[in-house]
Amino acid sequence: MKKYILKRLLISVITLLVIILVLFLMLQFMPGSPFNDEKLSADQVASMRKAYGLDKPVIVQFLIYVKKVLTGDLGVSYSISQNTPITTLLSTRVPVSFRMGVNAVIIGALLGMLLGIAAALHHNSALDTICTVISVLGVSLPSYVFGLILAYFFSYRIRVLPLLYDQARVISSTFLPTLALSMFTIATVARFTRSSMLEVLDSEFMLLAESKGITGPALIFRHALRNVMISVITVLAPLVVDLMIGSLVIEQIFAIPGIGTLMVSSIQSNDYNVTIAIALIYSIMYIGVMLIVDILYGIIDPRIRLTKTQN
Numbered sequence: 001m002k003k004y005i006l007k008r009l010l011i012s013v014i015t016l017l018v019i020i021l022v023l024f025l026m027l028q029f030m031p032g033s034p035f036n037d038e039k040l041s042a043d044q045v046a047s048m049r050k051a052y053g054l055d056k057p058v059i060v061q062f063l064i065y066v067k068k069v070l071t072g073d074l075g076v077s078y079s080i081s082q083n084t085p086i087t088t089l090l091s092t093r094v095p096v097s098f099r100m101g102v103n104a105v106i107i108g109a110l111l112g113m114l115l116g117i118a119a120a121l122h123h124n125s126a127l128d129t130i131c132t133v134i135s136v137l138g139v140s141l142p143s144y145v146f147g148l149i150l151a152y153f154f155s156y157r158i159r160v161l162p163l164l165y166d167q168a169r170v171i172s173s174t175f176l177p178t179l180a181l182s183m184f185t186i187a188t189v190a191r192f193t194r195s196s197m198l199e200v201l202d203s204e205f206m207l208l209a210e211s212k213g214i215t216g217p218a219l220i221f222r223h224a225l226r227n228v229m230i231s232v233i234t235v236l237a238p239l240v241v242d243l244m245i246g247s248l249v250i251e252q253i254f255a256i257p258g259i260g261t262l263m264v265s266s267i268q269s270n271d272y273n274v275t276i277a278i279a280l281i282y283s284i285m286y287i288g289v290m291l292i293v294d295i296l297y298g299i300i301d302p303r304i305r306l307t308k309t310q311n
Contacts, residue, residue, distance in 0.1 A: 008294065012287045017066065019283050020276065024062050027272045034078035034270045052078060054272075069280070075273040080265055086277045089262065094281070096165075096174075097251070097258035101243035103178045108185025108243070109236060115186065116193025117220070123198060131190060138187020144249040147180035151253065164255040177254045181247055185239050189232055196231040237293040238286075 034054075035045045049055045053064060068075060074086040081089060119131035154176060155163035166173040251260040259278060266274035 005291070008291050012291065015287060016280070016283055020066065020069075020280065021062055023276050023279055024058055024065070027270075027275065028058055030270060034272060065276070074277040074280075077271055077274055079269045079271045080262075080274060086274055089274065090259065090277065090281070093257055093259045093262050096256060097260060100174050100178050100181065100256070100258070101240075103174075104181035104243045105185065105236075105240050107178065108182035108239070109189055109232070111182070112186040112189025113193050113232065115190035117197055117225070119190065119194040120197035120201065121220070128194075131194065135187040135190045135194075138183045139191070141183075142249075143180050143184055143247055144253060146183045147177060147250050147253050150176045150180055165257065173254070174256070177247075177250045177256060181243055181250055185236070185243065188235055188239065192231050192235045193228055196228040197225075200227050233293055237289050240289050 034052075035048050040048070046055070053061060056064075065075070072087075074090075076082075077084045077086060077089060115131045115134065119128045122128050151163055154161045161176055162169060162173045163176075164173065248260040248264060250256070251258045252264070259281070262274065263278045265271070266278065
């Protein structure tokens, strides 16, 4: 297992370097530049590009950037907030998106598993149909549609929750966007939990457990759910990063000063450093989550750990 983890870490580092290089190349071909102010003359733009090192070859810029990143320096903003360290920009925005995303993951995973288990235990019943309809709606409709619906009823019609983000009312002002973000997770986890639970309930080892006198919650949670968790973790892992980083549209609807709105602003203004920094955060979190998932596989099912150790 240790050999496998070390191998994955090495692959992850190489992957991150490739991602940064690809981003550098893509940004070089983007129209415009970080210095699009019409008041600046050509000489002034050239002087600013030289000051920020943008006149150097791409590979040189890449090596300099990697060296800075290894020391924790993500550079400064070129245009959004000129000369402001990117770590300062992210320090106030990442916690907002992260907190909202974590809450959405928890809500989505718990409610999704409960719906899936309930649907499987009451297969072909009215409850199963209701859970299936909820799952279909959650997967079919984008999160921003749920956000708009929730905002209309609870912020405009009933007026029990604020529409826009309020630093003084963080919990109440992020409740609706968090719930909207969690809908897709609820639906996805419910579908996979239901199908996996039905398959597990019909398996031979479950019949063996019942023959030993194991029934009720012990049968479901100790034997069935443990095997279902592998499928749930597999489908949940990619969603975790998206939710923790935040939804671009949801943050725009509810005026949440998160990392999603910063990403949009950086792309629109060609602020290369900010764009690359946010993409780097996405990549690190995604690769980190997938590595954690692999480790959890081995914990949940020792057979997987044994297979990977042998490989």
